[in-house]
Amino acid sequence: MNTETLKGKLAFLREAEKLKDVLRSGHTSSGRAESTAEHSWRLCLMAMAFAEELAPLDLLKVLKLCVVHDLGEAINGDIPAISQAAHPDKGARERHDLLTLMAPLQPPGEASLGLHGELLALWDEYDAATTPEAQAVKALDKLETMLQHNQGANPADFDYAFNLGYGRKHTGTTPLFSALRELVDADTRRRMAPLRGQGASR
Template sequence: MTTPESLDGVLTFIEAAGALKDTLRSGCTAGGRVESVAEHSWRLGLLALVLGRDHPELDLMRVQSLCLVHDLGEALHGDIPAIDQADDPDRTARERRDFRTLVAPLPEATRADLTALHDEYEEVASPEARFVKALDKLETLIHHTEGANGPDFDYAFNLDYGRTATDRVPRVAALRAMVDEKTRTRLRHRGDR
């Protein structure tokens, strides 16, 4: 239970998490503006809400919670673009440290709950985490495909990105096939294929 004494820590946490509104990702929106991590997390939650109805075996409150916490660690040191993640072997450990720093002001039970959710997502340790991981990759692909990105944007990267995660969930894999076709169209219009 949040006590009056712990409200200061809650406010500190919420203000720090607000940095995700200004933490930018690499792709542009359809209008040409660079997307924030908060916007990505919002649309991830929306995808989960819409597709979650097809998965009665999942705890949808847990799914939404995973959506909200999955990128919180990026509030401190930013987002690493998907295309650059292989070149940053410390990324996961750094984001976990940043996540722990971010939740430190929270009451102990709340901090433990959020940390458990974060770890569940990172370890893909439940059906809900597998679902959210698949949707996280899909949302990134959708964003890249619809975005007003620069002429050097690597759309070909999208055709393999996150496939292991998206292929684990049949409905997500079906949507992925549609997004892949849009990616191929973007490539053809650029003359890459």
């Protein structure tokens, strides 16, 4: 057991705590702005809830990817899903921020080894989405976002229609994700129905 290594991990965890204060554009069912840490927590819970349907994927790898996928947002925050098309450098920025966050895990002049190397490899795997596990987390990430949009007590001008086109590239990759997509889209349409009625009555 190396004391300096332990100190580095504690320093990293202190920095990662900032993710609890990074707010997203969606709201909880009580109307409070959702944090990125809360989104990542329910993403992990989704992976566990659908573990049987996700077999034979490596569930531990899936959970690690869920935990790491938005970790870089602890530095410069979240770009709302509806605004991401205007930020083509989002991935590069988040990777840079992740490296900043993980600095306490890497002694100066040393290669990316240990936890530092593992976290970076997981983030790169998620970003590239070339493995079945990363593709599953990409799909679940989109579905969790949409689920929260539908469940939240959002502002009156919240754009629920955005859900219907969001993340289709990732949610159509397997029968499971397609089925979940249909269910969540139905929720979106139900959420939109009263808003259409209000528009018609004006």
